[in-house]
Amino acid sequence: MTSVKIGFEHVRKEFSVRGEGGGKARRFVALEDITLDVRPGEFLALVGPSGCGKSTLLDLLGGLATPTSGRILLDGRPIEGPARDRGIVFQQYALFPWRTAAQNVEFGLDIAGMKRRERRERALHYLELVGLAGFADRYPHELSGGMKQRVAIARSLAYDPEVLLMDEPFAALDAQTRETLQDELTRIWRATGKTILFITHGIDEAVVLGQRVAVMTSRPGRIKHVVEIPPALQSEEEDVRSLPEFGRVRHEVWSLLREEVLKAQQQAAAAGAGRGARVLEDVAHV
Ligand SMILES: Nc1ncnc2c1ncn2[C@@H]1O[C@H](COP(=O)(O)OP(=O)(O)OP(=O)(O)O)[C@@H](O)[C@H]1O
Numbered sequence: 001m002t003s004v005k006i007g008f009e010h011v012r013k014e015f016s017v018r019g020e021g022g023g024k025a026r027r028f029v030a031l032e033d034i035t036l037d038v039r040p041g042e043f044l045a046l047v048g049p050s051g052c053g054k055s056t057l058l059d060l061l062g063g064l065a066t067p068t069s070g071r072i073l074l075d076g077r078p079i080e081g082p083a084r085d086r087g088i089v090f091q092q093y094a095l096f097p098w099r100t101a102a103q104n105v106e107f108g109l110d111i112a113g114m115k116r117r118e119r120r121e122r123a124l125h126y127l128e129l130v131g132l133a134g135f136a137d138r139y140p141h142e143l144s145g146g147m148k149q150r151v152a153i154a155r156s157l158a159y160d161p162e163v164l165l166m167d168e169p170f171a172a173l174d175a176q177t178r179e180t181l182q183d184e185l186t187r188i189w190r191a192t193g194k195t196i197l198f199i200t201h202g203i204d205e206a207v208v209l210g211q212r213v214a215v216m217t218s219r220p221g222r223i224k225h226v227v228e229i230p231p232a233l234q235s236e237e238e239d240v241r242s243l244p245e246f247g248r249v250r251h252e253v254w255s256l257l258r259e260e261v262l263k264a265q266q267q268a269a270a271a272g273a274g275r276g277a278r279v280l281e282d283v284a285h286v
Pocket residue numbers: 015016017028030048049050051052053054055056057219
């Protein structure tokens with residue numbers, strides 16, 4: 001068994017974007033030289049300024065897009081498109097509104113050749129695991145935001161993927177619900193031993209959940225630093241959020257991130273100023 005579950009090797013991703021004012025298309029570098037190993041069963045949190053390429057990284061890993069250069073290995077093999085060994089939880093609750101909670105969780109299991117009764121049992125099992133026993137027959141519009149996100153998590157778990165890819169899954173939730181789901185996810189992770197890559201804007205969330213926290217640079221996204229979370233902050237019994245050590249690590253991650261957020265803001269301001277200047281030129285030409 002390899003000690004690397006997911007290996008990013010010098011991954012670069014470029015997009016072709018339209019030039020301003022309908023000008024010639026140009027290449028846009030979203031990710032540059034991403035090299036990172038994720039261990040089997042590891043919980044890795046990924047933080048970085050808005051637009052630095054976090055979702056792009058997840059798309060590559062999910063097989064929804066391909067790197068421009070470099071490669072991504074899963075269990076030592078290059079990724080070739082989406083597959084059920086990787087479950088994805090998107091930021092938006094991607095539920096079918098015309099299906100009940102259980103039917104949403106069951107979705108796709110028939111492709112795996114599972115019989116109706118077995119599908120139903122599995123759906124109920126995972127709904128129970130995320131604290132939704134008794135809500136199986138509710139439709140999404142009858143559920144709260146937090147409940148919908150739990151259904152989405154149950155669905156991704158129902159395929160029993162070895163890897164869970166989560167893109168800011170709790171971002172839209174209120175603070176209490178978010179903390180409850182963080183604790184639940186930690187419990188599920190401990191119980192199932194899955195490898196989790198968890199993207200978040202929340203530094204507290206990253207430090208509470210992750211065994212390591214990878215901090216990305218502003219555009220183009222690179223891995224700036226990987227912070228190891230000390231074992232004291234991974235205690236099952238204690239509320240780690242109240243430990244002094246938590247404040248120290250939180251500050252470390254924040255300091256790394258702050259620089260990048262400021263750079264991203266400057267980039268955005270410069271782009272805006274550039275556009276503004278061109279608008280003025282256009283006006284002058286009229
Ligand atoms: N299909 C695409 N075509 C062109 N550019 C794209 C495409 N997808 C993403 N981008 C650009 O790549 C950059 C990274 O986008 P991405 O969505 O990965 O950022 P992010 O880190 O997830 O941001 P956020 O934290 O706001 O979700 C952005 O500048 C975005 O505009």
